[in-house]
Every structure is written in C-alpha cells, then in structure tokens.
Amino acid sequence: MTREVLIAGFGGQGVLAMGRTLTEAGLKEGYNVTWVPSYGPEMRGGTANCSVVISTEPIGSPVVAQPTELIAMNGPSLARFEPLVDAGGLVLVNSSQVENPACRADVRCYLVPCMEEAGKLGNFKVANMIMLGAYIQATNALKLDTLKEMLATVFTGPKAHLVALNIKALEVGASYVKEG
Amino acid sequence: MTREVLIAGFGGQGVLAMGRTLTEAGLKEGYNVTWVPSYGPEMRGGTANCSVVISTEPIGSPVVAQPTELIAMNGPSLARFEPLVDAGGLVLVNSSQVENPACRADVRCYLVPCMEEAGKLGNFKVANMIMLGAYIQATNALKLDTLKEMLATVFTGPKAHLVALNIKALEVGASYVKEG
Amino acid sequence: MSTQVVYQRSRGLQDVETHYCPGCHHGVIHKLIAEVLVEMDLLDSAVGVSPVGCAVLAGNYFNCDFVEAAHGRAPAVATGIKRVKPEMLVFTYQGDGDLASIGAAEIVHAAMRGERFTTIFINNAIYGMTGGQMAPTTLVGQKSTTTQAGRDPLQHGQPIRMAEMLSTLDGMAYCERVCVADMGNLHRAKRAIKKAFTLQQQGVGHTFVEFLSTCPTNWGMSPVDAGKWVLSDMAKVYPLGVVKDVPKEEKA
Amino acid sequence: MSTQVVYQRSRGLQDVETHYCPGCHHGVIHKLIAEVLVEMDLLDSAVGVSPVGCAVLAGNYFNCDFVEAAHGRAPAVATGIKRVKPEMLVFTYQGDGDLASIGAAEIVHAAMRGERFTTIFINNAIYGMTGGQMAPTTLVGQKSTTTQAGRDPLQHGQPIRMAEMLSTLDGMAYCERVCVADMGNLHRAKRAIKKAFTLQQQGVGHTFVEFLSTCPTNWGMSPVDAGKWVLSDMAKVYPLGVVKDVPKEEKA
Amino acid sequence: MKPEVIFNLDRCKGCGLCVSVCPKHILWLDETVTNIKGYHPSGISDQSKCIACGNCARICPDSVITVLKHQEEE
Amino acid sequence: MKPEVIFNLDRCKGCGLCVSVCPKHILWLDETVTNIKGYHPSGISDQSKCIACGNCARICPDSVITVLKHQEEE
Amino acid sequence: MSMQKELWKGNEAIAEAAIRAGCQAYFGYPITPQNEIPEYMSRRMPQAGGVFVQAESEIAAINMVYGASAVGVRAMTSSSSPGISLKQEGISYLVGANLPAVIVNMMRGGPGLGTIQPGQADYFQATRSPGHGDGHMIVLAPASIQEAVDLMWDAFALADQYLTPVMVLADGMIGQMMEPISWKRDQPLPEVDKPWAADGRDGDGKTHFVTSLRLKSADNERFVQDLAQRYRQIQENEVRYEATDCENAEIIIAAFGTTARIASTAVRQLRADGVKAGLFRPITVWPYPDQALRQLVLQDSVKAVLTVEMNLGQMHEDVRLAVRGDKPTPFYGRTGGMVPEPRDIARAAQEALQEVSE
Amino acid sequence: MSMQKELWKGNEAIAEAAIRAGCQAYFGYPITPQNEIPEYMSRRMPQAGGVFVQAESEIAAINMVYGASAVGVRAMTSSSSPGISLKQEGISYLVGANLPAVIVNMMRGGPGLGTIQPGQADYFQATRSPGHGDGHMIVLAPASIQEAVDLMWDAFALADQYLTPVMVLADGMIGQMMEPISWKRDQPLPEVDKPWAADGRDGDGKTHFVTSLRLKSADNERFVQDLAQRYRQIQENEVRYEATDCENAEIIIAAFGTTARIASTAVRQLRADGVKAGLFRPITVWPYPDQALRQLVLQDSVKAVLTVEMNLGQMHEDVRLAVRGDKPTPFYGRTGGMVPEPRDIARAAQEALQEVSE
Ligand SMILES: Cc1ncc(C[n+]2csc(CCOP(=O)(O)OP(=O)(O)O)c2C)c(N)n1
Ligand SMILES: Cc1ncc(C[n+]2csc(CCOP(=O)(O)OP(=O)(O)O)c2C)c(N)n1
Ligand code: SF4
Ligand code: SF4
Ligand code: SF4
Ligand code: SF4
Ligand code: SF4
Numbered sequence A, B: 001m002t003r004e005v006l007i008a009g010f011g012g013q014g015v016l017a018m019g020r021t022l023t024e025a026g027l028k029e030g031y032n033v034t035w036v037p038s039y040g041p042e043m044r045g046g047t048a049n050c051s052v053v054i055s056t057e058p059i060g061s062p063v064v065a066q067p068t069e070l071i072a073m074n075g076p077s078l079a080r081f082e083p084l085v086d087a088g089g090l091v092l093v094n095s096s097q098v099e100n101p102a103c104r105a106d107v108r109c110y111l112v113p114c115m116e117e118a119g120k121l122g123n124f125k126v127a128n129m130i131m132l133g134a135y136i137q138a139t140n141a142l143k144l145d146t147l148k149e150m151l152a153t154v155f156t157g158p159k160a161h162l163v164a165l166n167i168k169a170l171e172v173g174a175s176y177v178k179e180g
Numbered sequence C, D: 001m002s003t004q005v006v007y008q009r010s011r012g013l014q015d016v017e018t019h020y021c022p023g024c025h026h027g028v029i030h031k032l033i034a035e036v037l038v039e040m041d042l043l044d045s046a047v048g049v050s051p052v053g054c055a056v057l058a059g060n061y062f063n064c065d066f067v068e069a070a071h072g073r074a075p076a077v078a079t080g081i082k083r084v085k086p087e088m089l090v091f092t093y094q095g096d097g098d099l100a101s102i103g104a105a106e107i108v109h110a111a112m113r114g115e116r117f118t119t120i121f122i123n124n125a126i127y128g129m130t131g132g133q134m135a136p137t138t139l140v141g142q143k144s145t146t147t148q149a150g151r152d153p154l155q156h157g158q159p160i161r162m163a164e165m166l167s168t169l170d171g172m173a174y175c176e177r178v179c180v181a182d183m184g185n186l187h188r189a190k191r192a193i194k195k196a197f198t199l200q201q202q203g204v205g206h207t208f209v210e211f212l213s214t215c216p217t218n219w220g221m222s223p224v225d226a227g228k229w230v231l232s233d234m235a236k237v238y239p240l241g242v243v244k245d246v247p248k249e250e251k252a
Numbered sequence E, F: 001m002k003p004e005v006i007f008n009l010d011r012c013k014g015c016g017l018c019v020s021v022c023p024k025h026i027l028w029l030d031e032t033v034t035n036i037k038g039y040h041p042s043g044i045s046d047q048s049k050c051i052a053c054g055n056c057a058r059i060c061p062d063s064v065i066t067v068l069k070h071q072e073e074e
Numbered sequence G, H: 001m002s003m004q005k006e007l008w009k010g011n012e013a014i015a016e017a018a019i020r021a022g023c024q025a026y027f028g029y030p031i032t033p034q035n036e037i038p039e040y041m042s043r044r045m046p047q048a049g050g051v052f053v054q055a056e057s058e059i060a061a062i063n064m065v066y067g068a069s070a071v072g073v074r075a076m077t078s079s080s081s082p083g084i085s086l087k088q089e090g091i092s093y094l095v096g097a098n099l100p101a102v103i104v105n106m107m108r109g110g111p112g113l114g115t116i117q118p119g120q121a122d123y124f125q126a127t128r129s130p131g132h133g134d135g136h137m138i139v140l141a142p143a144s145i146q147e148a149v150d151l152m153w154d155a156f157a158l159a160d161q162y163l164t165p166v167m168v169l170a171d172g173m174i175g176q177m178m179e180p181i182s183w184k185r186d187q188p189l190p191e192v193d194k195p196w197a198a199d200g201r202d203g204d205g206k207t208h209f210v211t212s213l214r215l216k217s218a219d220n221e222r223f224v225q226d227l228a229q230r231y232r233q234i235q236e237n238e239v240r241y242e243a244t245d246c247e248n249a250e251i252i253i254a255a256f257g258t259t260a261r262i263a264s265t266a267v268r269q270l271r272a273d274g275v276k277a278g279l280f281r282p283i284t285v286w287p288y289p290d291q292a293l294r295q296l297v298l299q300d301s302v303k304a305v306l307t308v309e310m311n312l313g314q315m316h317e318d319v320r321l322a323v324r325g326d327k328p329t330p331f332y333g334r335t336g337g338m339v340p341e342p343r344d345i346a347r348a349a350q351e352a353l354q355e356v357s358e
C-alpha cells in the first residue's frame, strides 16, 4: 500500500500542519512515512503545499508528482493540482473557498465546506482538522482513533481544552464524508 | 647554442636589471631569449636572482636549474648556486663582496672586484655593468657593441651623460677578464 | 466635467503583482522610487541593482533596467556599472542582511571611494527572505529565529547604525534616514530619494538613503502595528533625519 | 660588580631573524607586543592571529601560539578561537590592506559583536607584501604602484579612518591610535597594548590599537625619514590618541 | 468637486495600511469578501466623505487604489 | 655605573633607527663593514658617553642591541 | 540509546546529530534550504554547552570554523550552493593547514542564484576542487535523513582522524523533508589528542603555529605529497557504497543522495516489469567507489550503466572513469531544481537497454 | 601591425593585449604573482580611455566585472589561486546571467596560502566547477607569452560570442618571465550588439533585467538545458590543441601551459636519445580536445601516454577519460610551487616505456 497525498492551499490555512499530523499518525501506525513541504518565497502570502507519502514499502521518492489523493484547500490549488491526480484517485475540496467547485469525472470527489463547519464549531482554525477527518473517513488510510490519541499528546497544559474541539472537528469532517 | 645564465646577489645590486639587459641584447642579436626573476618576499632585503636563457633553439624551460654560467654578486649566492653549475661551466664572482673567494676546480672562474672598480669610476651603481662586461668578454655570448648600442637608447635626454660612464664600465669589466 | 488624477499607479512600475507580503513597506518604497524616476524623467537612463533578499525580483517590478547582484555585492556591481556608464542614473536597493552583514565591505568601500551612485538601504531589522533570522540591525531584545530569546548584546552585539558609520567616510556626500510609517514621513522619504538622485547627477559623491522598513510577516505583527513599531521602537535606535549633507555644509 | 639589564631581546620573541626590511616598524611593534605578553605572563595562554601581509610569518617570530588566517579574515578566525577558548588571550595582527580592504566586513562585525579579543592594526598606508599598491589608507597624493600619479580623491576616494569608523560601533570598548616613530610615542604605544590586553581580560568588549607604521621599502624612503613622515604627514590624517574608551567614560 | 476612489480589488492584499491613513476613516477591510488571492480586500464605506487627499493610494504597497477628483465644468 | 652596549652584528640590518634615537649621538652605521646579510651594521663610537638609556635597544626592530649597566659593588 | 522512531525534519535532525556526535561549535549564515540548521543550533548549542555564532557571511563562518578547529575544537558550518562557493578559499585553507572540520552543503539548483529547489550540481566542486590547489575533502552523500544522522558521527570522526575537512553533501530535499529516524548512535565521539592545536604553549614552552603558508616550494611540495599519501590511505580504507540488486543485473543505475532514493523506486518498478535492474549508490562520493563499481559493471550480465543525477552529468565522469569504455554509460539528468520521477528514470533505463540491444 | 619582436614581461604583455583587443574595463586586487597586471592597467587603462578600479577584494572585483558586463561593456579581472577561489560565486553568477567576461588566473602553488611560486593545481576548479551549479568557462591555457597575448583576443571574442566567462589559465612563470613577442593582432575586436544589456530601456520602453534567479525550477531547467546546448556547440567548434611529433610516436607526453613548454625540451632530449616522443598540448583545457588526443593515442605505435603537470594529477583525469584504458596512462607531477625540469620529464618517459615493455 502506498498513498501519495498532496495537500495544498493558501499560506495560513494550516496546510503544512495538516500534512505533519497525517505523517505523524502514519508513523504511529507503523507505516513508512515522508513529508515534504513546498518552501521558499512562493510561500510568501501565496500558496503552500506539501507531499505526504504513507507506505508499507520503503519510500523512494518523497515528492508526490502524481497524487493518489489531493486535498485542495482553495481554488487555485484545485485548478493547479487536480489534473495531476491518478485516475481513480481521490480529491477533497474545501468548498468554502472554491466558487462552483467541480471535479474530474474519473476521480472520487468530496466537497467539504470546512470554513462553514469550522465557523459552526466557533473556531476557524480547526478547518484543517475538519478536512483531515474527512480524509481519514474517505480513505481509511489510518484509524481516526490514532489521530485522536495524538491530539491528546499535542495539546497539553493550558491548551488541553483544545483536544475536545479538535476531536470534534475530526468527527465533523468524517461525518461529512459518510453522509456526503 | 644554449646558454643558461643564473645571476644572483643582494637585492639592490642591480641583479635583475643586469639580466634584463643581457636578455634584451640577446634578442637584438636574433637569439631566442627568456628572463625569469625570483620573486616574492624572499627578495625582501634578502637576495635576488634571475635566470636568463639565450639560445638558437626555441626555449622550453626558462628556469635555469643547472646553469652553464653563474654570476655571483655576493658570498651567499656563490655558496648557494655554485654547486649547481655544469661541469666545465663558467663562474663570475664579484670579489669585492666575497671574502676569500674560491671556485670549484671543474669550472672556469673569474674574480671581478666590481665595487672597487665601480668606485674608481666614481659611481657604485655601475658595478653590475662592470660584471656584464666581464661576462661578455668571458663568454663571447654576445657582442660588446650590441650592449653599447643599447645603452645609447636606454639613457637619453638628461641621462645621456650616463652612456659614456656605462660603456666605460662594460670595458673595464671586459678588460678585467682579458687581463685576469 | 474635468477629471484630475490625485494618485494613480506610477508609470515607473510595471503593471504586475509583487510577491511581497501584505503591507510590507518594500512595496511602498518601490513606489516612491518609481515616482521620483518618473518625475525626474529617468526611466530610460536609470539602472537599479537589486539585492539578494526579499527585493530580489525588483527588476520585474520597476519600469527601468535592472541588474540582480550576488548577496551583498550590489555596491560592487553598481561601481562596475557607474564607472563604465557615468551618464546613467545608478541606484542599488539593498536589505539590511545584504548591505550591513555579508556586504559590509562593499558598501564601506563604495562610500569611501565616493562612488557616484545612490544606495537605497532597507533596514527592517531582520532577514525577511530567509524567514526571520537576526540581522546586524535587529534591536536588542528583538526575537528572531536565531535569537529566540531576543537579541542579547553580550552574545550578538548591539545594532549597527550603517548611516552613522558610513558617514565617517569622506566619500559619503549625503546620507539621510527616513521611513514610510506615516504620511509625513512618506513625503520626507520621497524628497530624500529625489535629493539623492539629484546630487548623484551633480557628481558630488556617494548618496545614501536608509529606510526604516517593516517585515510584518517575520515580526509577527499586523502591517499597521509594524508601522507603529517603526516609529515607537526602531526610530529610537535609528534616529530619523539627515545624518550627513556635505553639499549643504559646504554652502553654509 | 652587579649587572643590570637595561634592555635585552624579549623572551616573548623566538630567537630567529625576521624577514622584514631594514627599519620596518613591523619589527618594532612585534617587540612591544612580545614585551607586554611577557610582562603580563601571557606567553602560555596567548594566541595571535597573523594576517596575509608582511606579517604573515609572525607565528615564526613570537614565542606564543599563532594561527595564520586567510587574507582579511583574522577577525573571524579570532572570533572562532575566542568563543571556544574564552580563557585565552587572543589578538589579531593585521595590515591595512588586510583589515581595511578585503577584511572590512570581518572587522566591522567583530567590533559590532564586541568580540573580546584585541586587534593590533598596522596602518602603513600601503600594501607592503605585494610590492606597494594603494591601500584604502594611502594618503591623498601618495604614490603607489597602482596610483603612480598619487592617490586622487576623485578616482580612489579619500583615506579610510578605521579607528574612527569602528568607534561608531557599540561593541568597540577601547580604541587608540599610536605609533613608534619616536621614543615618547613608542612608550605610549606599549601602554596602549597593555591596556587593550587588560581590558580584554576584563571582558568589556572589543579592544583595538591602530599603529601608524612605516614601509620604507615601498615608500622609497630611508627608515629614519619614514618615521619622520609618520609624524609629519600620516598623523595629520590619522590623529594619534585615544579614540574611544568606554570603561573610562563609564567611570567618569 | 467629486472625489472618486477606485480599487483594483484583485491586487489588494488586505493589509490595512490604506485604512490606517485615511483621515476620514471611511476605508475598511471587507471580511465578507475573499478575493482570488485569498485576502479580504479594502473598500470604502462612504465615498461622499472622501476629501481626495490621496493618502490611501500613496501608501498602498500594491498600487491598488486610484484617486480621482471630478470637477464640474464652470 | 658603567653602561655597556652590545650588538648582535649579524642580525643588524643597518636601518639607522638606533642611531636616530640615541640622545648622545654616539651610534653610527659603519660603511666600511658589510655583515653577512650585506648591511653596514650599527656601532658605537664612544661607549663612555653612553647613559644606558636603552633607547637604541628598545627601538631596534631586530633586537640587535643589549644594553647593560654594570654597577661597582659598594 | 533509544531505537524508537521519531519524525524529524532533515535539517534539524542533522543539527541534533552533530551535537550528539560531539560538535562543540557551529558557525553559519542563513540560506535556504538549510536555515533550520542554524536556527536549531542557535537554540540547542548553548544548552549543550557549545558555541553558536551567526556569522556575518559564509566566508566569516568558514574562517570561524578554521579558528575554532585550529585551537583543537570540533567545529562545523553549513550552507547551500552559493554560500558553499564563497567558502572555497576557506576550505582550501583548512586543507592547507591540516585542520578537521565538517561542512554541510544542502545543495540547490544553480548556477548563480538559480532556484532554492534541490539540486546536485555542486558534485564537481565538492569532489574535485575544494578551492584552489591540490586538495580534497571526504564527501559523504546521504540518501535519507537516517543516513544523514548516522553519517554525522562519521563526518567528525573522519575529520579528526585524517585532519581534513569533511563535507556532508545533501540537497534541499533531504534538508526540508521529514521522515522517521532512530538514534542508533548516541555516544559522542571520544576526545582526540590534538598536539598541534594552538591552544597554548606546551609545558616545555614549545609553540604551535597553524598555517598553510610554506613559502619554500620544496616544503610545500613535501606537504602536498604528504597530503597525497593521506588521500591514498583514505581511498584504500574509507570507500563506502551500497549496491542493491546489482548481482547479475542487466542494467545498473548509478546515483547518489536524493536521486538514488528515487532511483530505488524506479528499480522496483523495473524489476516488477521484468527488467533486471540494480542500484549502485556511492555513499562516499570522494573517495569514489571506483573499484567496486567497476567489478559490478564487468559482470557479463551487465549491458549498460545508467547514471542519474540532478545535474548535467558530474558523477557521470566518475562512472566513466570506472567503466573505461567497457560498457555503455548513458546518462539521465534533471537540472535547475527539478527532481526526477521514478517513472522517468525507469523509462531512461528501458531506453538504454533498447539502445544496447539495437 | 608591427611584427617586430619586443621583450615583454608576461603580466604586462597580457594587460597590454587585453587593452589592444578591446577590453574597456579592468577591476582587480593585488596578489602575487600577477601584480603587474593591475599595476599596468592602472597606468594604461585611463590613457586608453578605459576604466581601472582597484577593488577592495577579489569578490568585489568579479562583481564589478559582472556590473560592467551587465551593461554591455567588455570587462576583465585577474588574480591568482586564492583570489580565484574567492571569485567562485561571482563566476557562477556570470554563468547564470549569461554574461561575457575574461578572468586571468596566474596560478601559484596551493593549497591555502601555499607558495607564490608557479603551480597548475587550479585545473579542476577552472575546468570542472566554476562555482556551484552546472556551469563551465572556456579555459585557455597559453604556454608562452606570445600565445597568452594572442589568446587575449580569442578570450574576449569567445566570451562575447557564447555569452560566457572565459578564463586564461596561466601560472606565475608565465606572469613573471620575459620573452620576445610580436603584436600579431593589433586590431581591437569589433563592437558586438548586446540587445540584452541593461544600459537603458529600448526605444519602445522595453526594460532589461539581468539576473541569474529563476525561481521556478522549470524555468531554471530550461536555462540549464540551453547552457548545455551552448556547451555542446563550444565542444564542437572551439577545441584547440597542438600536437608535436605525435605521429607514430611511441610515447605521447600530455601537458599544458608552462609544463608543456618544459616538456617540449624533454621531447627534444628524448628524440636525441632515440626515443620517439611526442607532445600533446591542449590549448583549450575546457573544452578538452578529447577526440584529438584519443585518435593520436590509438595509433599502434603509441605505447603509453605520460601526463605531466604541476599538480597531483588533474588534467590526468581528462587524459584517462580520453584514453579509456586503451593504453597505459602514467603520471608525473611536481607540486606545491616546484617546476619540473626537462630531464625529470624525460626520465619519467623512459621509465614509462620501460614499464610497458616489461
Ligand atoms: C551567498 C548567499 N548567502 C545567503 C543567501 C540567502 N539569503 C537570501 S536573502 C538573505 C537575506 C535577506 O535579508 P535582507 O538583506 O535583510 O533583506 P530582506 O529580505 O529583509 O528585505 C539571505 C541570507 C544567498 N542567497 N546567498
Ligand atoms: C585572497 C588573497 N588576496 C590577495 C592576496 C595577496 N596579498 C598578500 S599580502 C596583501 C596585502 C598586504 O598589505 P597589508 O595588509 O597592508 O600588509 P603589509 O604587507 O602592508 O603589512 C595582499 C593583497 C592573498 N594572499 N590572498
Ligand atoms: S518577508 Fe518581510 S520583508 Fe519580505 S516581503 Fe514579507 S514582510 Fe516584506
Ligand atoms: S615591504 Fe614594507 S611593510 Fe613589508 S617588511 Fe618591507 S618595509 Fe616592512
Ligand atoms: S483619498 Fe483620502 S479621504 Fe479619500 S479614501 Fe483615500 S485616504 Fe480617505
Ligand atoms: S493598502 Fe492597498 S493592499 Fe493594503 S488593504 Fe489597502 S488597498 Fe489593499
Ligand atoms: S643606551 Fe642610550 S645613550 Fe647608550 S647608545 Fe643606546 S641610545 Fe645611546
């Protein structure tokens, strides 16, 4: 099993953090994992993206050129990267940020209104967690519980109250896919 | 014919100039010539030397490692370079600057008291011209007249009066070898 | 009805987007230079030298010729240009890492020789382009990615005041420190650029305008707060105003 | 009969000949440093950093450890040393080409950081080692092999005054300009070295002693005339005396 | 005299500098709008209060703003 | 007190700095002698005039000179 | 020693590994894509009792390393391509003064300012000419963060043992990516006696003079010949490489660093497609595993050796030197910051085989 | 055009030749053994209406050249080994920005400060890696002052034609010696149209931006591939060498520059002793006359190719690449500032032949 995930969006949408959380969770479940960010001035105010590979085999190339799965957090990212996705692959779209979202016919596609849902949870920052929940649900790549456990170790001390919120966000995202 | 001349002495004795004059004269007579100075901090206050090659053939190496002729303007130079001279070669010694000058048995040797003779001519600076005269006389490498002609083109204008002095110096040096 | 243009995009800039972060003063300073180039009719005969730093792409933004220099070497590149093309208006545009750190020797010597080009020095107290490391101009106590507990004078020394240091050199003819953090300062800054370019054309020596600038991204401030910090904190360490004005002193 | 030694060769120097030209002040200055090292009992714990320049072989002459630096980089090398061996007495010995030209960035930054070593700066207004080219410190009108008609301010700028320029930096704790052209100055010079070393040990910041020195060979003067020229001409452009003394100012 | 303030909205980065220098406090960042760059762009609340001082345009790092003054022909 | 000025002649480069700082003008360069380095070394003309001030030794770049003061035991 | 896997960013892992291996001083200057090294060092070095200085330039940094090393302290610097070019004189001085040092180069795409994306075009600079004069560095080329971490111990040990600068030659990919590692080696290297260090006179008053100046040519030649002798020792004893699936392979792919790990996927794909492909990966690119490669190439089964690099063909020259025309040596390269994809490499291998069979 | 012979010092002849060839600006910094170049330029350039600036460093000098060249002016610099190391970043920028420039390297013995005596150990740096990234310079290696003088015209012409830095790679011997030359070429090179120069906007308002930054990897790759294309052209069209007595030789001596002229005496001595020796002397050491050498070496008569250099064997690698193991390729080198003597070279050749016949 090799999943090659590309996660892309505006700088500030938590795209890199989403990738890191996913990678860390993959490691926890015993997979080989790699994470590579896009870096440099192209990040500045513009877009950000990262490649995550989760595999049962040793990982050769950590760069995802032809994603099996794309998470597009905004319109430009969808436009730029959707054409690269493997036929039969998966595309997750943050539909709050894309006008008239539409996907290729030969890929599995989910629209997740991350901002709206995050707004409902009272914190726009968890938009990426919502998306991550959706991703897990849509792929079964990892267990949702693994992520939940991780959250408990990430948010400690004065930030402990964020655990529940983030778990909630994961679940909202997941449910979105189940239902969608 | 290939003459490989090494000229050595204290800095300030006109060693490099002597070599250049010789080289220039060789060129005038249609020979292939090269001149290489020693350079760098070893010159500083210490010793100076240069290699002159005069040849009927194209000159490969301009560095004189095994001189056919050595002009030693002081004791350290004689001590350092005499052992390198070709057997049957020529050694000219500025005997004014060398205590108890003595030469190898297998080389032709002339002692020229350049300073004393220069003193007699009223100008210590022509010591090197005296030695050059001696060299020409001892080797017949070039014509004394070539050098004399050159002097007329080197010293012009306000320095024209130096021509005669330098010609005289060449002749003194030459006569020294004739007689010695 | 007649229409008067109070302000429109300067012809001195190309009609493209910049890559600068929101509210970064690089963009504001670019505009001022562009406006002066237009007002002095220099677009055809000016050449700018861009640094390695956030302004590395300046040549894509200005509507005049540009040469991109190696990190810190803009003064040497500008020297090469001005010496062979004395009729051109030559200016460099350098950040504080570029000019005050790696390129310290080059600016000192261009100023010493009195090279007849103008330096526009963007002091934002940080390495912007590379993500917020300490610059020689970083304030004491200021945090950066390489001084995470704040700049400590014992470890890192105290901020370097380039305008003052370079003004000890006889080749420096005109040196002023300005900023664009409010409208009054913005107007003064533009006048300083114009004066520097004018003096360059008169061949009086090196001309130098230091801008206290912002880096909202790496300072972790909003653009508006960053502008306020320039006035409240930076200007204390780097006083605004004319540091040296040889032509004026000579007249007086 | 008892015998008192008024002066004998310093134990701070190795018993070897130097390669310096007759009468060159490099030799005199070496002696003063060596004497101070002996008097302060530092021979075992001092390390000098020699430049690329006539003093490149200083490590063969001094009776303490030495590290030979790349041209101009002695302040960086000394920084590397002092940071990892703060208990050692570290000093650099640099010529004006080395320190004021190619190495301008390194000395500016060592001074800015207040690196706790001592710079001995030998300003002889020329590149000695390479045969007499213009240095940044060459006087206006002074001839050199690259300014054969004399240094021209319009072409080459005016002499750089390193002591004054560096004293604008907060990291510079003590900066004095001295010479050894007569006995009074020689004694003052030695005191300056001792003071710099003492302040270094107290960790107050960067300490810097600039020597106006001679290069009889490339100036084309006798050693004695060269010494006179230091006092008559050089000292006019480079005033002798204390330029900065932070510990003293703080006390006052 | 009728001032007009024109925004090239796609170029706006929502930095707020224009807002901070408007003497009439009539500029604001519209959080309900996101432009193609992902920013909330600047807008004018009450054009009639504008005095056409040009501050907003002069400080805008991205040359988003044009300020015009229309004069009734007399 | 009997001053003594000792020269390490082979090290002397004949620069004349010692000569120039001797308050008693008793040092000179001996043009009749050339040492192994090719220089005319320094020498003292009248040792008895020496006041053992040490100037000559202190300024000599090549540490050629040692100055001693011999004291009659009292 | 914990063998638990931890997720690390390449740059930070390398910095941490250096500290754990016993590095006592770091001097550096920011440049993408290696900024996390100085940033991490600025935090951690003081905690570890070591020295961190943000130098005013790459030149100052390498000369600070020179100073620290000259007084016997384990020191390192890091940079990326343009910054490494600026260090050439300093590296040559380290060689000339027999000083140990570790230099990390996170290569990016050149020439000039180029891009900040990964590249491998500093191979020649690293392996052929660290500055002017006859000098070499030992050059280690890790293909994963784990290997980079492990090699930091070797880098410092080799530097001390052979009194030479050692370069860790990686690229922006390895610097920027994260992957799991375990801390296999957790003991700092033992202190090494450095009698030549200029850290104060010996008890008997003997001084130390660390210098690369040997004004007399004969002295300098003696030094260079001694260097050459040491280089022969290094070539004999320190060659490292990894050969995977090379036995009886019909095509051997030669690649180093990031390109090699990408090529390993290509090799798997090729094998899946029935092509007997193997991967030859030098770990020391200087000294180059010349003999090892030659032996493998001379197998009857081998029809071609395909070199793959992120440059115009630099290691390719080492491959050609090893193969000496005995087998075809095609080349596939991406440049300027572009990273090859496994399928491209696989295709190049297929094409190479086809050409041979024609 | 006067064909009369004049005695010139190498450094001064090169400087004068540059001016006569049409060089308009010189930027340099003193270093032995090339000081006479800046000194001469400081006198003559202003007389010739050109620009001379003594830069504050070698780095400043190469960047001044970069500036002058960027606005379309023929510019040069010169230095010697350590100074050339400092120019590596700048040279890489010239390559990256497609800028013509001429750089003279009067090599001395390295590494580090080394000696100021002649050396040839910057061969790798010159031919393999002008700085980081995939770049090359055309490298011309004169063996006499006459040739150095003549090559100055070629250097500037090639730089303009291929928009590339060109290095004249000589050594202290050629810089310091005097020998007779004649001014064979006395016309300055024609002006070249440089539409890319940043010397003011075009009539239609088009601006020029001279840069080596190509942030998008794809753009940078396109640039590097264009470079590679130009390099292939250069390799096809600009290879220069001299082969003397190589036909039917039993041993070919391969050497460049000063070593080659010394080897020519050795060849005469060998011929006098009845040994059929020949001399292969590359004039362009990049591009290397690979094919020409290979052809000569493959002659049946040739038993060995002896490479002679003043280094540990750098051009030797090019010889081995050309010979591909088809003939023995022994090496004789002096290092660290030592200059080989003809008899040593002759002896090495004799030994090489003996080894082969054993
Ligand atoms: C030789 C070299 N060293 C380092 C870098 C990396 N680098 C790029 S920009 C920069 C500094 C930017 O800071 P500054 O000059 O203050 O400009 P700003 O981005 O703040 O405007 C550095 C260190 C480089 N490109 N080249
Ligand atoms: C990188 C480099 N550039 C240039 C040189 C040549 N060089 C040797 S010494 C020197 C300058 C000497 O002048 P200064 O520093 O004033 O010392 P002085 O000899 O006058 O005491 C130069 C340029 C060098 N060795 N290395
Ligand atoms: S990083 Fe800082 S200096 Fe650079 S563009 Fe962004 S805000 Fe401006
Ligand atoms: S060249 Fe000048 S500085 Fe150097 S030793 Fe001689 S006199 Fe002194
Ligand atoms: S022109 Fe002046 S008043 Fe009108 S919106 Fe802009 S800043 Fe406000
Ligand atoms: S200043 Fe310009 S970019 Fe910033 S918010 Fe206003 S219009 Fe937008
Ligand atoms: S000790 Fe004083 S008085 Fe005696 S010789 Fe020396 S300088 Fe003259």
Ligand code: SF4
Residues within 6 Å of the ligand: D023, F011, F012, F013, F014, F015, F016, F017, F018, F019, F041, F042, F059, F060, F061, F062, F063, F064, F065
């Ligand atoms: S000062 Fe010293 S070297 Fe000079 S003449 Fe006097 S004794 Fe000799």
Ligand SMILES: [Mg+2]
Residues within 6 Å of the ligand: C095, C096, C097, C122, C123, C124, C125, C126, C127, C128, C135
């Ligand atoms: Mg900055």
Ligand SMILES: [Mg+2]
Residues within 6 Å of the ligand: D095, D096, D097, D122, D123, D124, D125, D126, D127, D128, D135
């Ligand atoms: Mg000097």
